[in-house]
Amino acid sequence: MLKKTLLATVSLSMAALATQTYAAGTLDAVKSRGYVQCGVTSGVPGFSVPDDKGNWAGLDVDVCRAVAAATLGDASKVKYTPLTAKERFTALASGEIDMLSRVTTWTLSRDTQLGINFTGVNYYDGQGFLVKKDLGLKSVKDLDGATICVQSGTTTELNMADYFRTHGLQHTPVVFDTNEQAASSFDTGRCDAFTTDLSQAFGLRTRMQDPESVVALPEVISKEPLGPVVRQGDDQWFNIVKWSLNAMINAEELGVTSANVDEMKGSDNPNIKRLLGGESGLAKGMNISDDWGYQIVKQVGNYGEAYDRNVGKDSPQKITRGLNNLWNNGGIMYAPPIR
Amino acid sequence: MKYENQPTLPPPANTIGVIGWARKHLFHGPLSTLSTLLLAYLAVVLLGPLIQWAFIDANWVGDSREACTAGGACWVFIEQRLGQFLYGFYPGDQTWRLNLSFVLLLGLILWLAIPKLPAKTWVAGFTLLVYPFIAFLLLRGGLGLEPVETHKWGGLSLTLVLAVVGIVASLPLGILLALGRRSDMPIVRTLSVIYIEVWRGVPLITVLFMASVMLPLFLPEGVNFDKLLRALIGIALFQAAYMAEVVRGGLQAIPKGQYEAADALGLGYWQKMILIILPQALKLMIPALVNTIIDLFKDTSLVLIIGLFDLLSIVQAATNDPKWIGYATEGYVFVALTYWIFCFSMSRYSLYLEKRLHTGHGNRA
Numbered sequence: 167m168l169k170k171t172l173l174a175t176v177s178l179s180m181a182a183l184a185t186q187t188y189a190a191g192t193l194d195a196v197k198s199r200g201y202v203q204c205g206v207t208s209g210v211p212g213f214s215v216p217d218d219k220g221n222w223a224g225l226d227v228d229v230c231r232a233v234a235a236a237t238l239g240d241a242s243k244v245k246y247t248p249l250t251a252k253e254r255f256t257a258l259a260s261g262e263i264d265m266l267s268r269v270t271t272w273t274l275s276r277d278t279q280l281g282i283n284f285t286g287v288n289y290y291d292g293q294g295f296l297v298k299k300d301l302g303l304k305s306v307k308d309l310d311g312a313t314i315c316v317q318s319g320t321t322t323e324l325n326m327a328d329y330f331r332t333h334g335l336q337h338t339p340v341v342f343d344t345n346e347q348a349a350s351s352f353d354t355g356r357c358d359a360f361t362t363d364l365s366q367a368f369g370l371r372t373r374m375q376d377p378e379s380v381v382a383l384p385e386v387i388s389k390e391p392l393g394p395v396v397r398q399g400d401d402q403w404f405n406i407v408k409w410s411l412n413a414m415i416n417a418e419e420l421g422v423t424s425a426n427v428d429e430m431k432g433s434d435n436p437n438i439k440r441l442l443g444g445e446s447g448l449a450k451g452m453n454i455s456d457d458w459g460y461q462i463v464k465q466v467g468n469y470g471e472a473y474d475r476n477v478g479k480d481s482p483q484k485i486t487r488g489l490n491n492l493w494n495n496g497g498i499m500y501a502p503p504i505r
Numbered sequence: 506m507k508y509e510n511q512p513t514l515p516p517p518a519n520t521i522g523v524i525g526w527a528r529k530h531l532f533h534g535p536l537s538t539l540s541t542l543l544l545a546y547l548a549v550v551l552l553g554p555l556i557q558w559a560f561i562d563a564n565w566v567g568d569s570r571e572a573c574t575a576g577g578a579c580w581v582f583i584e585q586r587l588g589q590f591l592y593g594f595y596p597g598d599q600t601w602r603l604n605l606s607f608v609l610l611l612g613l614i615l616w617l618a619i620p621k622l623p624a625k626t627w628v629a630g631f632t633l634l635v636y637p638f639i640a641f642l643l644l645r646g647g648l649g650l651e652p653v654e655t656h657k658w659g660g661l662s663l664t665l666v667l668a669v670v671g672i673v674a675s676l677p678l679g680i681l682l683a684l685g686r687r688s689d690m691p692i693v694r695t696l697s698v699i700y701i702e703v704w705r706g707v708p709l710i711t712v713l714f715m716a717s718v719m720l721p722l723f724l725p726e727g728v729n730f731d732k733l734l735r736a737l738i739g740i741a742l743f744q745a746a747y748m749a750e751v752v753r754g755g756l757q758a759i760p761k762g763q764y765e766a767a768d769a770l771g772l773g774y775w776q777k778m779i780l781i782i783l784p785q786a787l788k789l790m791i792p793a794l795v796n797t798i799i800d801l802f803k804d805t806s807l808v809l810i811i812g813l814f815d816l817l818s819i820v821q822a823a824t825n826d827p828k829w830i831g832y833a834t835e836g837y838v839f840v841a842l843t844y845w846i847f848c849f850s851m852s853r854y855s856l857y858l859e860k861r862l863h864t865g866h867g868n869r870a
Contacts, residue, residue, distance in 0.1 A: 208812050209822035211830055216822055218586055220594030220657070247656065247732075248812040248822075253718050260721035262732075346833070373831035482827040 192264050192396075192403035193237060193453060201243040204230035205263040208248035211369040212477035212485075213269050213289075213392075222246045226267040228472040229288055229394050231465065232410040233265060236458040241465035255280050258397055265407055266395040269365075285408040287393040288469075289477075290489040290498060292386035293325050294364040296352065296371060299379045303359075306335075306385045313338040315348040315357035321388070326361055329387045345370060359383075363390055368483040386489070406452050413459045415501035416441055417468035419492055424467040427460060440504050448504070459504065469499065559838075570829060582832040583839050586823045590839070593659020593814055599651060603662045606643040610636065610669070618854070620861065633673070655733040659814035661843065663733075667740060667805040667815065672798055674741035679748025684778065686753055697749070704746035709804055712739045717811035736808050744801055751793045755786035788862045795855035799848045816840055 196202050206214035206226060214224040222244075231241035247263050258266045259281055270276075271291075272284040295314070297303045306329070316323050318341035330337045340357050342348040349370040352360035360367070364382060371377050394411065396404050417423070420438050422430045431442050439445055443457035452458075466472065473490060474480045491497025519525060531541045562577025565584075573579035583590070592600045613632045616622050644666070646652035658666065685697030704712075716739035717732060724730065759782055767777040787794075809818035820836040823829060 208809070208814070208818060209825035211825050211827045215825050215827070216589075216594065217826060217828070218589055218823075219597075220589065245654075245656065248814065250810055250812050252714070252810075253812060256718045256722060260724070262721060369827070369830065372827070482830060 192400045193406065196237055196264055200238065201245050202230060202234045202237065202265065203245050203247060203263045204233075205247050205249045205254055205257050205266040205268055206230070207268050208250065210269055210366075212365065212481060212483050214246070214267070223476065225289060225472055225476040226269060226392075226394070228414075228466050228476065229267045229407075229411055230265065232414055232462045233407055235461040235465045236410045236413070236452075237406060237454050239455060239457075239461050241461070255282060258282060258395060261397075264396070264403070269392050270395055272391045272393050281398045282395050283398050283404050284393050284395055285404060286411045286501075287391040287499075288411055289365065289392040291363050291365045291390035291392050292489070293322055293361060293388040293390070294367060294386050295383040296360045296367050296380050297358065297383060299381050301358070303383060306383050306387070307333070309337060309359055309383075310335045311337065312358040313340055313356075315340050315342060315352040315360045317342055317345045317348050317362060322362055325388045346373075349373070353380075363388075364488075365392075365477065365485065368477070368485040372482045402451075402453060406454060409452065409504075410458075410462060412501040413441060413462050413504065414466065414469040414472065415492070415499055416504055417459070417463045418470040419494070419501070422463050422468060423471055424464055427463045431460065437503070437505070570832070573832075578835050578838075579832050580835060582823075582829050582835050586820075586829070589660060589823065590816065590819060591661045593663055593819060594657040595653060595659070595662070596651070596657070599653060602643045602646075602650065602653075606640045607662070607665065610640070618858075637673070655731050658733065660819045661816045663814065664802075664805050664816040667737065667808065668798075668802045670737050671740045671744050671801050671805070674737075675744035675748045675801075678741070678745035680752050680783070682745060682749035683752035683756060686749065687756055701746045701749050704743050705750070707743075709740070709743055709807055710810060712743045713807060713811050715739070732811070733813060736811060736813060740801070740805070744797070747797050747800075748794075751790055751797055752786065754793060755790035756782065758789050759786055791855050791859050791862070795851055799851055802847060802851070803844060816843060 204227075206222060206224075209215045210224070212224055213226045214222055216222050227244075227246070230244045230246070234243045235241040247257065249257050249263075249266075249268060254266055254268055254270065255276075257263050265285075266282075267288075269289075269291075270284075272287065276282065277284055295306055295309065297309075303309065314326065314337050316326060316339050323339065323341065326337070326339065340348075340351065342351060345362055345366060348362070349360055349367075350373075351357060353374040360370075362370070364386065367382065371380050374380055394407055396407050416437075420435070420441060422438060422441065427442065430438055431444070433439065436445075440448060440459075442460040442463070443449070443455075446456050449456050449458050455461075467475070470492075473487065477483050477485045478487065487495075487497060489497050490499055493500040515521075516525075519528060532538045558577045560577075562575045564573045564575050564577070564579050564581050566572065567581040568585060570579065570582070572581050588597070588600075592603055595603060610632075613628060613636060616628050617625060617632070622628075642648060642650065644653070644658070645655070682697050682701055685693045686701065688694050688697070713736060716735040720730065720735060763781055763785065764777070767781040772780065806815055806817040808815050809821070814822060817840050820840050821833075824831075824833040824836045
């Protein structure tokens with residue numbers, strides 16, 4: 167009884183604190199501090215990982231850099247705090263970080279119960295299946311009766327069971343403690359297929375004996391929209407993070423890259439002009455400098471550049487754009503216009 | 506008739522030298538022969554591929570994964586990342602500060618360890634009272650040294666910081682708690698017992714979680730304790746409970762006569778403890794103490810669950826770098842060897858210390 171009361175008190179005060187701390191003023195704090203505090207993973211390939219010099223790189227890291235470029239004019243003014251999955255929301259709530267960019271799936275319960283806001287989606291992930299190319303499989307439907315390697319105790323395992331049941335297919339799951347074990351068992355022929363979130367599947371594929379012989383089936387059986395997160399209660403900061411990401415996506419749509427941004431600055435296209443700060447007063451509502459969009463594209467690049475560099479064709483994972491392609495290019499990456 | 510002693514014959518050829526040794530130790534009867542052959546077979550089967558992988562097929566030089574073509578271990582990965590494994594993200598031109606502080610510590614420990622060197626009391630005092638401040642200044646910066654925030658610390662140096670601070674802070678606290686637990690004063694005794702039992706009753710992982718996840722929520726707005734400091738305090742408080750029990754074991758092994766003799770001499774409580782009991786007890790505690798210290802040294806790797814980059818966790822992060830993906834085995838072998846070297850040296854030193862301090866007291870053989 168006492169334990170329960172204590173627990174209730176603790177969780178109540180946690181919730182209260184979570185919503186009260188830092189109700190406003192994140193931008194002022196960032197400006198006076200001179201850097202953005204950004205929560206990242208302690209190493210997920212392509213999303214946030216430190217290189218041999220200790221510099222962070224990845225798709226999630228690029229969002230942090232974009233926010234720093236927009237607010238401070240310098241993408242390098244970021245302090246990265248590596249966080250585990252369990253710590254991440256507390257670190258945000260307690261003010262240890264200003265924003266969280268850490269392969270975090272946007273779900274209703276997180277968005278509404280934890281005192282946090284998702285600012286958008288910078289990667290549409292989902293659970294998929296890897297198979298050996300020479301089996302000639304075309305779809306998950308062909309996996310009827312197959313043995314499938316999967317990590318135990320995750321939603322991945324449940325998603326797969328649900329999917330196979332609803333489609334009336336048989337399968338034998340072979341469960342492993344970690345994704346790495348599951349992947350290497352698939353590689354050595356223990357299973358016909360291997361399932362996990364696609365972003366990770368492609369990372370694991372690079373470790374296999376012959377990565378080229380392994381392909382992903384077209385079906386994606388779960389929705390895992392990953393995006394940057396901020397604390398509730400500071401709408402100005404929420405807007406800044408949201409539009410920093412939107413600016414990257416819009417820049418790709420408009421064909422503005424870090425290489426051509428300087429000549430694009432003189433462009434007659436009003437959309438490009440507005441993105442690069444040619445029309446003053448647009449950024450007033452965010453209380454940041456008018457050239458914020460220019461700084462983002464110049465220092466970080468557009469979304470497509472960030473994608474190719476970190477997870478796409480110029481990276482070892484070589485994940486195809488798929489859902490993460492622009493809306494007018496076969497994907498669903500769509501940002502509201504800057505005007 | 507003349508009697509003459511025949512010269513002593515040499516022992517039979519098959520009882521001396523390599524053959525004799527092998528016969529005596531390896532092929533002594535059918536069971537022994539069988540197990541020797543079995544073990545030799547296993548060694549060849551298991552060690553062969555290992556040596557092949559780690560040495561013969563291994564790649565030693567290069568600057569990227571492209572250099573790893575021989576199919577064996579890719580030590581290039583370790584070589585390229587060694588700086589990071591040792592120093593974390595500490596700025597490259599400042600690593601001399603880490604080196605200096607650890608060399609200084611090693612020097613002081615050696616001074617204390619080598620029996621011939623003089624002025625042990627002064628050196629011990631310096632190590633315990635002055636050195637921590639010097640080390641803190643060197644590591645953290647200040648007084649003209651460029652400040653290096655703790656989130657840039659990492660690798661082996663962070664592991665050593667965690668272990669050394671954990672040991673140095675928990676030992677005195679543990680001694681006090683052990684004395685408290687054996688004290689005649691009811692309040693002191695109860696408090697000590699509660700402290701020890703509470704901290705021993707929770708896993709270190711829980712303590713670290715509390716320190717990193719719960720504590721920040723209870724602090725007032727804007728107050729942010731350094732994450733490393735939180736972890737250090739957690740480790741030290743946790744370890745103190747274990748140290749206390751080790752010390753209590755030592756205290757209880759001292760015969761009652763020693764306590765009574767000290768009382769009869771008219772010594773006060775602290776004089777009795779410091780001059781008579783503790784020196785004897787600490788000597789008896791060495792194996793258990795070193796055990797606890799080795800435990801702590803390895804337990805520091807748990808900080809990876811709160812996102813600190815200790816040796817293990819920085820190697821894990823490096824294996825997630827897209828440039829080096831797939832070389833996790835090499836990384837883990839490196840970590841295991843490093844831990845082993847440290848732990849093995851500690852255990853050898855403790856054996857040496859036990860022998861040197863063995864003065865024939867007590868009822869050990």
